Amino acid sequence: MNKTVLDVKNLSIQYKTDLETVYAVNGISFSLEAGETLGLVGETGAGKTTTALGILGLLPERTARITGGEILLKEQDLLKLKEQEMQKVRGSRISMIFQDPMTALNPVLPIGQQIGEALYLHNDEGLTQKQIEQRVEETLELVGIPKARKVEYPHQFSGGMRQRVVIAIALICNPDILVADEPTTALDVTIQAQILTIIRDLQKKYKTTVIMITHDLGVVAETCDKVGVMYGGKIVEYGALEDIFTDKEHHPYTEGLFRSLPSLTGNSRRLQPIEGLMPDPTVKPEGCWFAPRCGQCMEICKKEAPPVWEDDAHKIRCHLFHQKAKGGE
Amino acid sequence: MMGENLIEVKHLKKYFTTSSGMLHAVDDVSFSIEKGKTMGVVGESGCGKSTLGRTLLCLETPMAGEILFHGQDIAKMPKREMKKLRPKMQMIFQDPYASLNGRMNVRQLIAEPLLVNKVCTSRAEVDERVNKMMDTVGLASRLAMAYPHELDGGRRQRIGIARALVLEPEFVVCDEPVSALDVSIQAQILNLLMDLQETMGLTYMFITHDLSAVRHISDEIMVMYLGKCVEKADAKKIFIEPKHPYTKALLEAIPIPSIESRKKERKLLAGEVTSPVNPAPGCRFAARCAMAAEECKKEDIPLSEIKEGHYAACKRAAAP
Secondary structure, X not given: OOXXXXXXXXXXXXXXXXXXXXXXXXXXEEEEEOOOEEEEEOOOOOOHHHHHHHHHOOOOOOOEEEEEEEEEEOOEEHHHOOHHHHHHHEOOOEEEEOOOOOOOOOOOOOHHHHHHHHHHHOOXXXXXXXXXXXXXXHHHHHOOOOHHHHHOOHHHOOHHHHHHHHHHHHHOOOOOEEEEEOOOOOOOHHHHHHHHHHHHHHHHHHOOEEEEEEOOHHHHHHHOOEEEEEEOOEEEEEEEHHHXXXXXXXXXXXXXXXXXXXXXXXXXXXXXXXXXXXXXXXXXXXXOOOHHHOXXXXXXXXXOOOOXXXXXXXXXXXXXXXXXXXXXX | OOOOEEEEEEEEEEEEEEOOEEEEEEEEEEEEEEOOOEEEEEOOOOOOXXXXXXXXXXXXXXXXXXXXXXXXXXXXXXXXXXHHHHHHEEEEOOOOOOOOOOOOOHHHHHHHHHHHOOOOOOHHHHHHHHHHHHHHOOOOHHHOOOOHHHOXXXXXXXXXXXXXXXXXXXXXXXXXXXXXXXXXXXXXHHHHHHHHHHHHOOEEEEEEOOHHHHHHHOOEEEEEEOOEEEEEEEHHHHHHOOOOHHHHHHHHHOOOOOHHHHOOOOOOOOXXXXXXXXXXXXXXXXXXXXXOOHHHHXXXXXXXXXXXXEEEOOHHHHOO
């Protein structure tokens, strides 16, 4: 049995402004062991990025409130840390790959300096200037950039290459956890395949735990071990990759997501979209968040928040399965 | 059975002058689209697919070549005459967040093309056509007074579609109309576009980088690489039997949402797209191609018919 590296319990995050409250994350829980990859899938506004920022302690101070839950990194609750202590964790033990490599880098610093910065700030091993330079060069080669290019500036790199630089920054301190927030969304497919391979190879090499945030089920299928499908700030279905991608019981939203994907092999021309729109995150519904768009919605769905149905590690947050279970008894 | 060609493009070229030389955005592209059909154009960023779409509508002046619309060459047409043709050729833009004027409400946005082109004689007629159009694209009439910032991406894209279609065009260039949308909304918009094509008899050019979406909506697909069309074939055939090494690599690179895809060893395409500024002669893809031979780098390789209706610009693909 591997040791649990990250354990998120019942995390809730709200954004409060004078006008309204946005319920971005509403009680999500998951745990990760060393070397595992969790895929968080969902559409815009599902709360994926907010979850990631919450774990890193990077939520906007003025509006965001963590209203409940725990984030345990090797049994240490990150939410109880002071900002100064959190700074030590961030970048060295947990790091993040940002979505848009075009804006994530500082345009006026050479990339070598930007990669080395993380190491200067978290220099626990007492490395000398020379050793840091050497580590920067090693990391660059690891992500497939010739080390001679470390003196160049971000504008001299293409999109795919910049994302490699961002990955190098995230990996130089050899973190326990890597949060990748849509790392390939801004890239072309052939470059996406290259970047995903790099992340996967490095993960194997260093046993890094990865949280892969994406809206692309294809990316999930290729990289993840566990999958959490998010909707309305909740994980509506959670399980091993096999649980989600095989013909088992599924949450109606998961089914809808799969059905609405244009397929590369199927014969039907028409697509089957999920009708309706994403829910308004400022209104907390009484029942299930998905109920207004759900084809199998029942009376109870509109009134009560659904409990979690479990089959080993496979969890589904839906009334449907409880009703079925009751009917079967 | 051959239908009438609505659009015929012959040896179209569009170069841009940059400080470092000529940028070959569209380089000698020829194709035709039958009335009522959809031509899908796929390729990575910088391959010239958007420029092709814009040049087709004469939003960019072509450098050389002909664009025949109903047999009339619009590339050399005087501006005044072109203006009369504009309502017949419309465009749906990529980003529904940036392409709508934030100071106009939905009704004004959809009415704008009618007013600009002076197609309606009375205020009442404008209102009638706007209302009808909102209904057609699935915008509830209560949204008529809403502003774009109040609406989500899917609804904004419906406004974009309504603006293009309110003039009852014959030909519509869709430039990545669903790339900015979520999957569940994307499917709604793709279905809407297909339904409208049927009811209004539209001809589409569908530009995208998403191969799986293009397969659903297109009759024919054209794959572009650095300004050149490298493969052109029936939409179904190109997925079953890709001929050009670039098309193969592109198909290989798509992550497939199924558990089997994990086990498959992928052949990764090395390197990145080379610069379109003053490209070297020969096959543009040769630098990244695993099958490239010396002869590929010597001269431009034209599209040649490999099978009936299946064209590829590759020496290796043509060989049996």
